[in-house]
Amino acid sequence: xxxxxxxxxxxxxxxxxxxxxxxxxxxxxxxxxxxxxxxxxxxxxxxxxxxxxxxxxxxxxxxxxxxxxxxxxxxxxxxxxxxxxxxxxxxxxxxxxxxxxxxxxxxxxxxxxxxxxxxxxxxxxxxxxxxxxxxxxxxxxxxxxxxxxxxxxxxxxxxxxxxxxxxxxxxxxxxxxxxxxxxxxxxxxxxxxxxxxxxxxxxxxxxxxxxxxxxxxxxxxxxxxxxxxxxxxxxxxxxxxxxxxxxxxxxxxxxxxxxxxxxxxxxxxxxxxxxxxxxxxxxxxxxxxxxxxxxxxxxxxxxxxxxxxxxxxxxxxxxxxxxxxxxxxxxxxxxxxxxxxxxxxxxxxxxxxxxxxxxxxxxxxxxxxxxxxxxxxxxxxxxxxxxxxxxxxxxxxxxxxxxxxxxxxxxxxxxxxxxxxxxxxxxxxxxxxxxxxxxxxxxxxxxxxxxxxxxxxxxxxxxxxxxxxxxxxxxxxxxxxxxxxxxxxxxxxxxxxxxxxxxxxxxxxxxxxxxxxxxxxxxxxx
Numbered sequence: 285x286x287x288x289x290x291x292x293x294x295x296x297x298x299x300x301x302x303x304x305x306x307x308x309x310x311x312x313x314x315x316x317x318x319x320x321x322x323x324x325x326x327x328x329x330x331x332x333x334x335x336x337x338x339x340x341x342x343x344x345x346x347x348x349x350x351x352x353x354x355x356x357x358x359x360x361x362x363x364x365x366x367x368x369x370x371x372x373x374x375x376x377x378x379x380x381x382x383x384x385x386x387x388x389x390x391x392x393x394x395x396x397x398x399x400x401x402x403x404x405x406x407x408x409x410x411x412x413x414x415x416x417x418x419x420x421x422x423x424x425x426x427x428x429x430x431x432x433x434x435x436x437x438x439x440x441x442x443x444x445x446x447x448x449x450x451x452x453x454x455x456x457x458x459x460x461x462x463x464x465x466x467x468x469x470x471x472x473x474x475x476x477x478x479x480x481x482x483x484x485x486x487x488x489x490x491x492x493x494x495x496x497x498x499x500x501x502x503x504x505x506x507x508x509x510x511x512x513x514x515x516x517x518x519x520x521x522x523x524x525x526x527x528x529x530x531x532x533x534x535x536x537x538x539x540x541x542x543x544x545x546x547x548x549x550x551x552x553x554x555x556x557x558x559x560x561x562x563x564x565x566x567x568x569x570x571x572x573x574x575x576x577x578x579x580x581x582x583x584x585x586x587x588x589x590x591x592x593x594x595x596x597x598x599x600x601x602x603x604x605x606x607x608x609x610x611x612x613x614x615x616x617x618x619x620x621x622x623x624x625x626x627x628x629x630x631x632x633x634x635x636x637x638x639x640x641x642x643x644x645x646x647x648x649x650x651x652x653x654x655x656x657x658x659x660x661x662x663x664x665x666x667x668x669x670x671x672x673x674x675x676x677x678x679x680x681x682x683x684x685x686x687x688x689x690x691x692x693x694x695x696x697x698x699x700x701x702x703x704x705x706x707x708x709x710x711x712x713x714x715x716x717x718x719x720x721x722x723x724x725x726x727x728x729x730x731x732x733x734x735x736x737x738x739x740x741x742x743x744x745x746x747x748x749x750x751x752x753x754x755x756x757x758x759x760x761x762x763x764x765x766x767x768x769x770x771x772x773x774x775x776x777x778x779x780x781x782x783x784x785x786x787x788x789x790x791x792x793x794x795x796x797x798x799x800x801x802x803x804x805x806x807x808x809x810x
């Protein structure tokens with residue numbers, strides 16, 4: 285007899301029903317005791333079981349028959365409520381041993397009851413549990429689903445010189461119908477790497493399925509499903525899905541059967557790629573992915589074990605044409621920040637730069653989406669962005685759209701240096717001289733310079749052009765050529781004090797014998 289698999293009780297009975305074989309010959313062939321062969325033969329003869337009757341019975345029925353401690357016939361055991369026990373077994377901390385103990389205790393008062401042995405009880409309970417929760421074999425229409433996950437095992441990048449090894453995550457994707465497999469290595473399980481791996485998978489397949497089924501990792505799912513609540517998919521992953529017009533349907537938590545093809549794909553990659561490259565030294569991620577792709581293509585070209593066709597052949601035959609076409613532009617990773625409160629200066633900070641939004645959104649919350657090239661800002665009640673900016677270099681720039689500014693801010697921003705200098709020339713020579721000195725003052729930067737010149741116009745309107753001109757004349761004469769100095773001169777009437785001092789009449793010196801003249805100091809006096 286073949287020993288490649290464990291024999292069922294029905295197989296044993298079928299073999300020993302041949303009367304030409306002795307008990308010992310059957311025992312040697314089946315690798316069981318001659319006593320067991322004799323017992324089985326007696327029971328089969330007692331119940332008049334021939335090969336035809338044996339074929340009509342299930343293995344469980346035959347096992348119950350030959351395991352019976354018979355008294356002229358099959359023994360009738362005290363049967364528990366198997367469905368109820370299956371429910372109990374699913375509760376935390378409940379074991380088969382505990383349930384068997386309770387089964388025995390419940391029949392302790394009935395001494396005539398024939399009880400199952402512990403092994404028979406466990407065997408029947410496990411069989412009842414399998415009957416209660418059968419696994420349905422899933423069939424996936426062509427182009428319907430792709431299953432994605434990380435493999436859980438790593439390949440390593442080696443740093444030249446130091447030999448330091450850095451683990452790299454291996455992403456796996458598998459199509460539902462053809463089971464075409466894709467794998468790629470990325471530095472981490474972060475959101476940006478996760479989405480980049482998904483994009484590569486779609487590009488390898490050459491099309492987009494209707495649905496992607498990920499596991500409940502953080503990069504894909506913000507909050508898993510539970511208690512009638514659907515899973516909350518990560519905002520950036522949803523943005524990727526919108527770009528490719530594909531639905532994201534996460535597997536149920538702790539339900540590996542929902543992504544059985546992903547598990548198969550992961551097992552294939554772990555066995556035929558990661559294990560095969562265990563001794564390979566990689567210095568760059570590009571080299572690693574080239575080698576991964578070579579082995580992945582080998583898997584897809586190899587025939588299945590039971591059917592004479594390959595994953596690649598099945599994909600070309602039935603699934604390639606069913607996929608949706610790829611969009612014309614490759615997806616660009618988007619980072620989201622939701623619920624961003626617009627401050628009083630109507631600029632949002634992102635990566636050290638400040639981006640404007642329309643000023644009437646001050647005090648409201650908006651959503652910011654940033655790619656490597658652009659920053660988009662959305663209001664909750666608007667599908668289209670309310671602001672679109674080219675992304676800055678992260679150097680603290682103020683990136684402002686003039687249309688986003690209030691009218692008075694816009695008027696201020698539109699003032700230029702040339703217009704201010706023309707105003708100063710019209711106001712008077714002393715004002716022009718002050719503005720010229722301010723422009724050559726290296727301590728005053730361009731933006732503060734414009735603000736000071738605009739403030740000069742405001743001061744001139746407040747005090748009048750004559751007073752302003754007088755204050756500028758005084759500032760130029762004493763060398764304090766800033767608008768702040770002019771404001772202080774006007775505030776404390778410093779220019780007026782000087783004028784009054786010049787106008788004051790001073791009397792001539794009074795002649796006196798004790799008053800010496802200039803000759804006393806030129807050395808001519810004796």
